[in-house]
Amino acid sequence: MTEDNVHISPFYAISISYEKAHTEIRGKYTFFSHNIEDFAREIRENNLGFCFIISTCNRTEIYAQTPNLDAIINLFCEYVNGDKDEFMKYIDIYENTSAINHLFRVSAGLESQILGDFEIVGQLKIWFKKFKKHKLTNAYLEKLLNTSLSISKNIKHKTALSNGAASVSYAAVNYILQNIDKSQHYNIVLLGIGKIGQNTCENLVKHTENTNITLINRTPEKAEKLAQKFWVQHKEFSELKTTLAHTDILIVATSSDKPIINAESIDKDKTMIIIDLSVPSNVSPELKNYSNITLLNVDDLSKMIDETLEMRTLEIPKAEAIIDKYTEELSEWEETRKLAPAIVAFKEDLLRLNHHNFNDLRKNNPTLNGKETLLSEKLVQKITNRFADYIISNPDKKAVAIDIMKEIPLALWQAEKVAENLSTLGHQSQIVPIISEGDKNLKVPIYELGITGVFTKDLDIALLNEKIDLAVHSLKDIPTRLPENIFISAVLERDFPEDVLVRNPKAKNKNYNDMHIGTGSLRRQCFWKNAYPNATFGNIRGNVQTRLQKLESENFDGVIFSLAGIKRMEMNIDYEYLSFITPAPAQGVVACCSLQNNKEINSILAQINHSETAQATKVERDFLQTLEGGCSAPI
The missing domain is CATH 3.40.50.720 (NAD(P)-binding Rossmann-like Domain)
Incomplete structure (x- = not known):
């Protein structure tokens, strides 16, 4: 049985102890370590899941994640030469939450013959190690064991449950x-x-x-x-x-x-x-x-x-409160494990899409390196990790999150960059994906959407409703007039502000004046038309990968990209600098927006602000505002 399959199996604790069984009976059902190897082999051969056993003078416990508890009990009785009917008279059986609670109470000393005796903890570690050696444990059982050890340590340090003399x-x-x-x-x-x-x-x-x-x-x-x-x-x-x-x-x-x-x-x-x-x-x-x-x-x-x-009895409520805390954390971890298949599937889809796109491009472009992919494996992992963090925190929004992640990996990179800068200064953050109108509608040119701030409006609303503390944008997408109480609180250092052309391999020798160019930007069209009046244009929207697919499927001779996007996606493709196109004001700059009255957040963001970039982009944006430029009136 694989670990993924067995995760859905119930978890059991079977206990025979001093509470029900006297010394002679407990002795009959003592499990000896020399039996572990053969016992483990039969568990595996019969597909009975994973388990470990602990035997001490006061108790024998079987902890098992198995689809067939009865078979586990039969096998155990066979190896101790015991009678199953007699064994069943003296045992307690716990399942799932009750079994977990029992394990935690045992490790905490709450079930010891002498209340607060932690000697059982050492035995737990020793016996688990023996069963792990024979591959009879899995990540779930190891998590339970490690949690039980943490509980024991915590109770020992934060309560008086083990204080005083008890022997x-x-x-x-x-x-x-x-x-x-x-x-x-x-x-x-x-x-x-x-x-x-x-x-x-x-x-x-x-x-x-x-x-x-x-x-x-x-x-x-x-x-x-x-x-x-x-x-x-x-x-x-x-x-x-x-x-x-x-x-x-x-x-x-x-x-x-x-x-x-x-x-x-x-x-x-x-x-x-x-x-x-x-x-x-x-x-x-x-x-x-x-x-x-x-x-x-x-x-x-x-x-x-x-x-x-x-005195120890008075400490029991404190110990139980610690167990409750760890049990709640374990429950959250288990919910995360349930989401694991969706997270893995997303990563596989992203990798599959990545390699598929690359192979399509490589067919007609021999200059591409066969060892490279459009997105680096490292970046795919980063995207996946952020996706996982979000859907774990917001499981009800999983479907929406998947759509967002597929459409705007560049936006996620920008948010990740800000998070890294904050983390360096000791500030932890959570990334909340929000899909903007500009990303939802990929068929209409930006300048025809008819609204200002097409890429920022949804994040502005989230800011004003205090659903997020800061919004991360490409600075060139932020309108020069912002909603009341929202301002640009920090910018990162500008990099790669240029526009570049990626050619269709079929048009590698074509003159700029004769090309059919894919771009959704009126500004880029104007600059190109001014320099090469005979060129034609077609709308192309979507993320970098989507536009590269359309480069061939919609018969464009070339597509215009921001160099920053290509660099940030760590893509290994050929491109040409377009010196005749002046970059958009504030292009190549990542910006943070926050509420002006949120002094705490603004003081933190001020620490990552790049002053030289901030001064330069202010001049550029003031110039743009004076001339009332924008997507429909490019400057």
Whole structure:
């Protein structure tokens, strides 16, 4: 099953834990890592999707994105040699949102036997890595895991859910930390290294900086082995009394049926803390009668643990709020994934159109480089990324967005350029495509549309309605008289202001005076007619790619372009400079318009304004306004 197909499969969490199953039952359904390879192979062969399993002493969890949950459960029971009917009695099954919430709660320590115990997080990472090695995870499961790890980290840092001592071994160490001068190095003796003793030793090493730790055990080999693991000292049991003469803190974790530490074992005049972790007590209660000795037992530590758990319980709402926040973000990410096919299809269409146009042109133009395309791959990716950002934010406008993207990639390039300039200064922006009347009506010459600001009016309305903060235009398309409260707040440095001609290969030797030229600009026609009176003209509109297609399909000898458009689209085509055509005022300049009363936006835009270009284009536009020039009366 491919990852794209499996994305539509439900996500499940199957849990067997201490809450329903006692130790013996949990042991029967423990999954061992040596089974992962064969288990993974059968999952793949049977097209059962993706999953990972985690097994600890307190729980076994199966997290699966699968079209067939029953088959996953059957396979699991087969590998643990368990009975499915029995297994079903003890498990909880969660689906989709509930399954995600369960995973997040497990990683947060909210489902741990000891509330707030984050030890499960390390296990999650270890087990996931094992299943990933055998290609049984996918991007979706990895996203869930990484989110759960972020949740765990966030809760640990922003709540007190894991604060305090919640086990007797840690409670003992925590008491020491809170009741001694940390700057002093005390001699600590740990007597007995069973399970509790081992945990206590690990906590001592992990949470204290004390290097004067000595292990003593009736079986010296065990003490020696543990001492080597944690880089601490060890001594023979026969040395206990002489060692205690120099001990400041004694922790007893033995399992004797009667006290082994009494008044005869220690120097009664020495100040000492004694912590008895044994049940029954292995330290004689008579030692409480000595004022220089502080004696704590399991009951004393349990009171501390109860206080900790009570405090942790109060932190649950905070932890759940963090989970809710991440769950909402995950939901947004999932919606984005649903749009992925549309985004990929758009990019493929754009690339296909790009290569198709190029191949059509290349048939009759051998000068074109076969390794180049009309749009660079880099630019296609930029367009696609911006398209994706927009439809993710506005999924209800997806169809309109696609139409816009196909028609005005140059406008998008201009917006991207402004966004890059703002980003360099630390200002983030979102590009909102708005299709103008000039881009909607591609059949009528601009000068016949009968309105001023044909390329800017729709963006002006969006500005005045405060749907956008700034509008990006080619400065030559902006009328010299702007609506009230709208002004040109910044211009980028001018580049490539010239007009150029791209010839039809069939007319490569034709004289300018005999050519049939494609252009929707009355200004360009006037300049050409003045220099070559016998030339004829036909209307041609659309983006650069569309006009190149029409160059041949509508039998033009040549089409006039702005050089800036060709350069900005990174196109590899031959062109000729037209020195007899004076560029339009402000041609080759990208401009930003904003509301005059939006001081915050205007102060930001002032930072990207190119002053030299701004001064020059002001003179050009003032000249144009004085003579009342425009599309229908070109200057």
